[in-house]
Amino acid sequence: xxxxxxxxxxxxxxxxxxxxxxxxxxxxxxxxxxxxxxxxxxxxxxxxxxxxxxxxxxxxxxxxxxxxxxxxxxxxxxxxxxxxxxxxxxxxxxxxxxxxxxxxxxxxxxxxxxxxxxxxxxxxxxxxxxxxxxxxxxxxxxxxxxxxxxxxxxxxxxxxxxxxxxxxxxxxxxxxxxxxxxxxxxxxxxxxxxxxxxxxxxxxxxxxxxxxxxxxxxxxxxxxxxxxxxxxxxxxxxxxxxxxxxxxxxxxxxxxxxxxxx
Amino acid sequence: xxxxxxxxxxxxxxxxxxxxxxxxxxxxxxxxxxxxxxxxxxxxxxxxxxxxxxxxxxxxxxxxxxxxxxxxxxxxxxxxxxxxxxxxxxxxxxxxxxxxxxxxxxxxxxxxxxxxxxxxxxxxxxxxxxxxxxxxxxxx
Numbered sequence: 001x002x003x004x005x006x007x008x009x010x011x012x013x014x015x016x017x018x019x020x021x022x023x024x025x026x027x028x029x030x031x032x033x034x035x036x037x038x039x040x041x042x043x044x045x046x047x048x049x050x051x052x053x054x055x056x057x058x059x060x061x062x063x064x065x066x067x068x069x070x071x072x073x074x075x076x077x078x079x080x081x082x083x084x085x086x087x088x089x090x091x092x093x094x095x096x097x098x099x100x101x102x103x104x105x106x107x108x109x110x111x112x113x114x115x116x117x118x119x120x121x122x123x124x125x126x127x128x129x130x131x132x133x134x135x136x137x138x139x140x141x142x143x144x145x146x147x148x149x150x151x152x153x154x155x156x157x158x159x160x161x162x163x164x165x166x167x168x169x170x171x172x173x174x175x176x177x178x179x180x181x182x183x184x185x186x187x188x189x190x191x192x193x194x195x196x197x198x199x200x201x202x203x204x205x206x207x208x209x210x211x212x213x214x215x216x217x218x219x220x221x222x223x224x225x226x227x228x229x230x231x232x233x234x235x236x237x238x239x240x241x242x243x244x245x246x247x248x249x250x251x252x253x254x255x256x257x258x259x260x261x262x
Numbered sequence: 263x264x265x266x267x268x269x270x271x272x273x274x275x276x277x278x279x280x281x282x283x284x285x286x287x288x289x290x291x292x293x294x295x296x297x298x299x300x301x302x303x304x305x306x307x308x309x310x311x312x313x314x315x316x317x318x319x320x321x322x323x324x325x326x327x328x329x330x331x332x333x334x335x336x337x338x339x340x341x342x343x344x345x346x347x348x349x350x351x352x353x354x355x356x357x358x359x360x361x362x363x364x365x366x367x368x369x370x371x372x373x374x375x376x377x378x379x380x381x382x383x384x385x386x387x388x389x390x391x392x393x394x395x396x397x398x399x400x401x402x
Contacts, residue, residue: 028323034381035325039310044327044378044383051379109386175325 030092030102036085043085050077054108065111074112075173085164090172094185101183107172112177113193121194122206127175132172140166145218155218164218178213189214304333304370304400313380318390324383329376329393335368335400368400 036041050073057065078086090107092102105111128134144156145164151157171178176192191213196206213219313322343366349355358364372395379389391393 031325038326038378045376048377048379048389051387052377055379055387055389095385098383102381105385105387107382150285 008079008153025093028102030089030094030099030106033085033088033092036088040085043081046080047089050074051108054111056231057111067111067115070108070111071173071177073173074107074177078169078172080229083162083166083169090169091165097183097185099186100180100185104180104183107177107179109179112173113177115193118193118197119191120198120206121196122199122202124176124192124194124237125209131175134176137167137170137174138176141171142212143167145216146212147216147218149215149217161218181219188198188220190216190219270369275280277285302333302347303334304331304398306395309333313382316393320380320382320388320390321384322380324380324382325354326380329370330395331370331398333370333398335370337367365402366368368402370398371401373399373401 037047045056050070053073054065054070054225056069090103092103094098127140141164144160146165147154147156155161155164157163168178176190177193178190181189181191191210194210197209199206269278306329308327310325313320313324313326316328346355347366350357373395374395375392376394376396377389377391378393379387381387
């Protein structure tokens with residue numbers, strides 16, 4: 001009856017690459033995350049607020065949204081919301097493309113992420129360094145998320161995966177806002193909206209910067225090491241509903257105590 | 263004009279859409295407990311449902327807590343109501359045609375609303391203004 005959908009350390013996170021969850025059509029952890037947010041008055045209001053700001057402007061009429069305002073609204077939402085809600089929305093462990101697309105859409109990428117032209121990553125990095133908020137948040141991200149390749153542990157600070165996710169979340173709404181590049185659920189890649197094409201003789205330096213996101217073991221595989229602390233979440237089919245299972249779902253929606261330890 | 267009908271159960275307040283492959287059509291406990299006091303005063307109620315069940319034409323599996331106003335409103339006659347009754351009785355005012363009748367008792371109505379945002383199944387964001395009630399009052 002109960003399908004394991006999630007694994008993680010202390011909080012819902014992206015499932016490690018290759019982690020298999022039983023295929024279930026109706027199992028969409030990102031929908032569950034949206035539901036949890038909508039059931040919390042504060043989360044619902046703030047989510048509606050940033051979506052309204054970031055959805056302004058009809059692209060079919062040639063209008064564009066204000067990226068600056070959208071970034072500010074996203075930062076406000078992510079700074080104010082407890083990770084119980086924000087991390088659940090951003091890192092829902094998807095097993096379908098539909099779910100992964102919903103996850104990609106969380107930050108309203110058409111406004112907050114995608115631009116007509118893809119700038120060079122080194123150029124983007126330079127812009128970030130010139131802004132105190134972006135600079136400090138990037139430094140925080142590197143301190144909490146970046147491990148050189150071929151090291152034993154996956155995350156700095158005693159494998160503190162949660163600190164990395166929080167630092168990553170704080171980058172959203174800055175000049176180097178990262179996001180999922182597509183709707184792949186098994187081999188997802190996270191990157192800022194930039195490219196290393198046209199780097200001249202600095203391509204290696206550019207790739208090194210890009211790998212902070214695309215080749216980040218703490219961000220992608222961090223959960224593998226903490227499977228012992230795996231939490232599970234149940235996605236139930238309507239047929240399997242019973243009074244008891246409904247109660248447990250009600251509990252799940254009500255707070256962090258909701259997740260059942262395996 | 264929406265008139266609260268306390269005898270008619272709200273269809274979505276039950277687990278009616280359980281036939282659909284949905285995890286959303288679950289009535290929160292607090293709704294159920296409020297329903298047990300049918301005669302309660304006009305107040306904010308809520309029901310958890312899927313966006314598609316709103317009947318607004320949006321195809322989305324997302325679940326939202328739809329808040330609405332329901333409950334009884336005490337009938338307090340004002341001089342206005344008294345005069346209106348007298349004028350109707352005396353024939354100085356003609357009775358409105360059927361279907362255009364005014365309400366002679368206060369209605370429980372939403373006085374404040376809130377917007378809702380959601381992602382539809384084609385992965386497009388929508389913001390619907392004044393979708394949910396945020397405050398209720400007896401009007402009239």
